[in-house]
Amino acid sequence: MALALGVLVAVAAGAAFVAWRTLTVFRTTPYGDVEEKVVVVPPGASARAVVRLLAHSGALADERHAWAYVRWLKRDHRAFRAGEYAFQGPLTPDQVLDRVYLGQVRLHRFTVPEGLRVDEIAEIVQRSGLAPAGAFLAVARDPAVARALGVPFSTLEGFLFPDTYSFPRGVSARAVAEAMVDRFKAEYARADAARSPGVSFTMGEAATFASIVEKETGRPEERPRIACVFRNRLRIGMRLQTDPTVMYATLLRTGRWSRNITRADLHAAHPYNTYTSSGLPPGPIANAGAAALRAALAPADCADLYFVSRNDGTHVFCPDLTCHQAAVRTWQIDFFRHAAR
Known part of the structure; x- marks a missing residue:
């Protein structure tokens, strides 16, 4: 009897050792290849369901071993966090699991070049997969949103700062727009701190003036001098007569965008057409970058x-x-x- 009990104990101990050894090897062995695996963890998913999702996606090598490891060895009492996750191996189980424990979700990135209009930015946001262009445009052209964000015009045109942005899946179009406006305000504050004496532009006027400077030259080193030219024209009451405003006015008048300016376009009366209207247009014609903002508030002396x-x-x-x-x-x-x- 004692011998049989000893044999059972030995068998149980051997089995426990084999199980422990198997899970130890599982824990320390990286798994996966360079192909990205995307896993969406829904809100309220149980730990077992999350492990199953990770294993079925190819982020973990084996569901049974993974669940045993989570339950018996890792014994982490933190809850898995919902969200979209991306894994690119090889990764150890801890690297995979800790990413979900910590909520290190996949980020969708997009880059907005300098000098784009709001409708062009909307297309970039859509291509990133974060929000449809129509949803972003609806936010950017909503006067209530502009007021809430402290923008002095009825749309966000000119206040969506060109930069690279990263957002998790499920972010709203409003949140994307707010982040871009916040970046504009930060860059405007830097430019404002270096404002030249005698430059009295408000934030809205600076954004408008900078958008014209941005569209007139792609050379950062020329922007302060371009700004000087337009400042000199404003000072003596000369019309700005800048082609980019004609193209923007034509877009607003006709709904068509073209770089080919006709004689009719030049002479068409419109508040944004600086060939027919004096002073600054009623608002920005594009979204300027940092160099153009600095030039607007600190133009060259010429x-x-x-x-x-x-x-x-x-x-x-x-x-x-x-x-x-x-x-x-x-x-x-x-x-x-x-x-x-």
């Missing part, structure tokens, strides 16, 4: 009133009409005449 493209992204600047006409002849008329030969 006597220029005109600039002409060299057709390589840079410009020739002129203080008077005689210089400007000569530059137009050289860089527009003669340049394209020679190019057509």
